[in-house]
Amino acid sequence: xxxxxxxxxxxxxxxxxxxxxxxxxxxxxxxxxxxxxxxxxxxxxxxxxxxxxxxxxxxxxxxxxxxxxxxxxxxxxxxxxxxxxxxxxxxxxxxxxxxxxxxxxxxxxxxxxxxxxxxxxxxxxxxxxxxxxxxxxxxxxxxxxxxxxxxxxxxxxxxxxxxxxxxxxxxxxxxxxxxxxxxxxxxxxxxxxxxxxxxxxxxxxxxxxxxxxxxxxxxxxxxxxxxxxxxxxxxxxxxxxxxxxxxxxxxxxxxxxxxxxxxxxxxxxxxxxxxxxxxxxxxxxxxxxxxxxx
Numbered sequence: 458x459x460x461x462x463x464x465x466x467x468x469x470x471x472x473x474x475x476x477x478x479x480x481x482x483x484x485x486x487x488x489x490x491x492x493x494x495x496x497x498x499x500x501x502x503x504x505x506x507x508x509x510x511x512x513x514x515x516x517x518x519x520x521x522x523x524x525x526x527x528x529x530x531x532x533x534x535x536x537x538x539x540x541x542x543x544x545x546x547x548x549x550x551x552x553x554x555x556x557x558x559x560x561x562x563x564x565x566x567x568x569x570x571x572x573x574x575x576x577x578x579x580x581x582x583x584x585x586x587x588x589x590x591x592x593x594x595x596x597x598x599x600x601x602x603x604x605x606x607x608x609x610x611x612x613x614x615x616x617x618x619x620x621x622x623x624x625x626x627x628x629x630x631x632x633x634x635x636x637x638x639x640x641x642x643x644x645x646x647x648x649x650x651x652x653x654x655x656x657x658x659x660x661x662x663x664x665x666x667x668x669x670x671x672x673x674x675x676x677x678x679x680x681x682x683x684x685x686x687x688x689x690x691x692x693x694x695x696x697x698x699x700x701x702x703x704x705x706x707x708x709x710x711x712x713x714x715x716x717x718x719x720x721x722x723x724x725x726x727x728x729x730x731x732x733x734x735x736x737x738x739x740x741x742x743x744x745x746x747x748x749x750x751x
Contacts (some may be wrong), residue, residue, distance in 0.1 A: 461510045470517075500546070511555070512555045513555070514662065525587075536588070540558070559662075560609060563585035572675070574714050599670070607666060607673075610673065610674065612675070615652055617655060635665060648684045675716075676721070678723045724739030
């Protein structure tokens, strides 16, 4: 299969491209980090690439949920424009007729948990608003032009290459703080998140990409975890701060639809990942100490 992955040099994208190539698919990685020729905002170039593909997995965006409060115009303009370009390029391609779109749990806002695919969307940040707008745009292109659209809503993804997510997400930031001897700052004493392994997300994307029509799938662990407990599992040097304005306190979802329709379920916990990373950090320290001692 010939596949375009937009944002294929980011956190989830890098894992996805590696898996697709391992599975012997032909993959075109369009990411601005690879040069202007791969800029998804440049429509003529995207249009050219799309004529030779079977499917596009659209992961390119500025992933700035909290930071979008201070920079709404750039984030909404970029993220919506890239999605519109993908829709139009697919419509005009004559070959590609399927878009898999990576949305976000940010679209659920502060609705009561656990969230499922039928939970009403509620934007609390410009980033969440734009994801809602992109989902609506894709739904209309499905209705108007018959394009197959699969929407993936992943939650709090962790795993290999997570350092490529800019700004850093909470887990790699806390691991950096732990490694450097800094306090781990938790925003909100009762704040919860629903953590999902990137390998599980990639598996879900691949399974969902075989579907047709218009489908939406949550990919999550289905478990609300207190952030203060995660921080204390990493380090005892933890400080609690106030939850920022517009930040969602309770955050968790249901993956029942993905389990029933895709035979998908999460296989790795956040605790296992932290154990792995702490062992790696200890091994790095041991090497440094043995070198300095010699």
